[in-house]
Amino acid sequence: MISKFVTNFNFIMFLFFAILYFYQIIYMFIALKAKKSKKKHISNSNFHKYAVIIAARNEELVIGQLINSIKKQNYPKELIDIFVIADNCTDQTALVAEQSGAIVRKRINKDQVGKGYALDYMIKIIQTEFAYKKYDGYFIFDADNLLDQNYINEMNNTFSQGYRVITSYRNSKNYDQNWISAGYALWFLHEAEYLNLPRMTINSSCAVSGTGFLVEAELIKNNGGWVHHLLTEDIEFSVSLIIKGEKIGYNRHAIFYDEQPVKFKQSWNQRLRWAKGFYQVFSKYGKTLIDTIIKGKQNRFSCFDMTMTIMPAMLISCTSLIINGLFFLAGILGFLDGKEVIEVTTIALVRSFCWYYGLLFVLGFVTTLTEWRKIYSPGWKKILYTFTFPFFMFTYIPIAIVALFKEVEWKPITHTVAKSIDDVRS
Structure with a gap:
């Protein structure tokens, strides 16, 4: 009886997960077809004026390289102004940014901590002190980013097609x-090409992910500034727009690079904030998203897509592991028929691990294969890291559990990889 319950429970949990996320498998086929398409790349000479906003906290080592990559853009120089908000800095970030040619403002506020507050502070300065410049849009970057030479030109192409918010292709410096x-x-890389590309292809809404995006100045003005201050302000921004019927665009030819953490403790803290932020967004917008899916007249699929993005999917896996673990423990301690329960739960846990590992490996393998030339790493490492990718994703499971109960605050990530575009590609 117990073994049948455990078997049925695991089947139902896996089926539930598969039904919810099967559309992302369809996404992969749409993306592969879109990649093979010979559709002519759109270009235009309708140049807009942009303010580039960089929120930086103790980024003296890397911010100069970003500003330099902006200044080297294949885009009219007079149409780009660079603004840096040195947010609660204790180093020479402001001085380095100013010497590199940016317009710099300092902000000290120990109570309102986070990127969202820094962005809002700088946007209000631009709207008042620099209102005469009449910017069409704002680019948002983190200080560790680097831009491909054609980045702004490519984003301008999509902006000229009528998209008011646009995200881009996120590559890595390290x-x-x-x-x-x-x-x-x-x-x-998977998020860019196998989530946002198919969304763009089927005329659904994409999603902003952290950094490397463009937003229309008028949209921000109508919103009353940058009003998103949850721990994942980027996802909150995306969800709030999609609920209103906005379609976020994606340009796969606009490539930027950012630095990834290399220490597990640093990675744990960052992803703990992300997990907590997803819970916050789900708590704040989940009901509205679901109501729109059920009763809405437009954007229903985009709302479903965003619901699956912010829904604590890892908790489905966690629930399965916890239930199996409890039955396994009960068998060991003799509360249940030990031999039968241990055998069934062991098989269930091994089977679940193999299924999830296999699925994540396929995601990583397909992404690595199709983006091979854009990944700057020795070939043997590209192959090796397709095998370690599922283990990286598995570490989200304890993070998702801890984030449910732990109070989490925004903390800065130290960036030390001071590279130019040429250095990254060499």
Whole structure:
């Protein structure tokens, strides 16, 4: 009886997970077809004026390289102004940014901590002190980013098509450092080409992920500034727009690079904040998203997609592991028929591990294969990190559990990989 219950429970949990996320398998086929498409790349000469906003906290080692890559853009220089908000800095970030040619403002606020507050502070300065410049849009970057020479030109092409918010292709400066940095980088590549590309292809809404995006200035003005201050302000921004019917665009030819953590403790703290932030967004917007899916007249699929993005999916896996673990423990301690329960739960746990490992390996393998030339790392490391990628993703399971109960605050990530575009590609 117990063994039948455990078997049925595991089957139902896996089936539930598969039904919810099967559409992302369809996404992969749509993306592969889109990649093979010979559709002519759109270009135009309708140049817009942009303010580039960089929120930086103790980033003196890397911010100069980002500003330099912005200044080297294949785009009219007079149409780009660079603004840096030195947010609670205790180093020379402001001085380095100013010497590199940026317009710099300092912000000291120990109560309102986080990127969202820094962005809002700088946007309000631009809207008042620099209102005469009449910017069409704001680019948002983190200080550790680097831009491909055609980045702004490519984003301008999509902006000229009528998209008011656009995200881009997120590559990595340090893919080959270790399995942690590769895990991050491989997921961001997958997110760009196997989530946002198919969304763009089927005319659904994409999603902003952290950094490397463009937003229309008028949209921000109508919102009353940057009003998103949860721990994952990027996802909150995306969800709030999609609920209102906005479609976020994606340009796969606009490539930027960022630095990934390499130490597990640093990675744990960052992803703990992300997990907590996803719970916050789900708590704040989940009901509205579900209501829109059920009763809405437009954007229903985009709302479903975002619900699956912010829904604590790892908790489905956690629930399965916990239930199996409890039955396994009960068998060991003799509360249940030990031999039968231990055998059934062991098989269930091994089977679940193999299924999830296999699925994640396929995601990593397909992404690595199709993005091979854009991943700057020795070939043997690219292959090795497809095998370690599932283990990186598995570490989200304890993170998801801890985030449920732990109070989490925003903490800065130290960046030390001071590279130019040429250095990354060499």
